[in-house]
Amino acid sequence: MGRTRQQQTTTRTRRRERKNIPRGRVFVSSTFNNTIVTVTDPNGNVLTWASGGVVGFKGSRKSTPYAAQLSAERAAAVALENGMREVDVTVKGPGPGREAAVRALSAAGLRVTGIRDTTPIPHNGCRARRRPRQ
Numbered sequence: 001m002g003r004t005r006q007q008q009t010t011t012r013t014r015r016r017e018r019k020n021i022p023r024g025r026v027f028v029s030s031t032f033n034n035t036i037v038t039v040t041d042p043n044g045n046v047l048t049w050a051s052g053g054v055v056g057f058k059g060s061r062k063s064t065p066y067a068a069q070l071s072a073e074r075a076a077a078v079a080l081e082n083g084m085r086e087v088d089v090t091v092k093g094p095g096p097g098r099e100a101a102v103r104a105l106s107a108a109g110l111r112v113t114g115i116r117d118t119t120p121i122p123h124n125g126c127r128a129r130r131r132p133r134q
Helices: 060-064 066-080 098-107
Strands: 022-030 035-040 046-051 086-093 111-116
Touching: 022 066, 022 098, 035 066, 035 098, 035 111, 060 066, 066 098, 086 098, 098 111
Parallel strands: 022 086, 086 111
Antiparallel strands: 022 035, 035 046
16 A cells, blocks of 8 residues: 555657658638648658747747748748758738748758648628728
């Protein structure tokens, strides 16, 4: 009854396997509150992702173009580590970080072969939100 059990603390390091993927896809999801950058191989398997919160911003700072730029740089660094050189970018959403993320990807050393905009546009569906006061 009075025995105490010692707990072993083992730290397991996750081994990152370096793949050689010359081309891939980058998905930039830019909302009014955040920008999420996802890097995948041509089949759609996710290699890495980054967002404004992952980079270290909280609250309304996540929605800035600078946060989008830093998250795109972070995702591009992992893509370059895996041997990626060319990317096809798909942008979705109306947020302020769209252009900043695409610019940061090309500045990081990735060759952007194409930019596709897949922002969902309603054919007069639900009533839109009110405009913010000026």
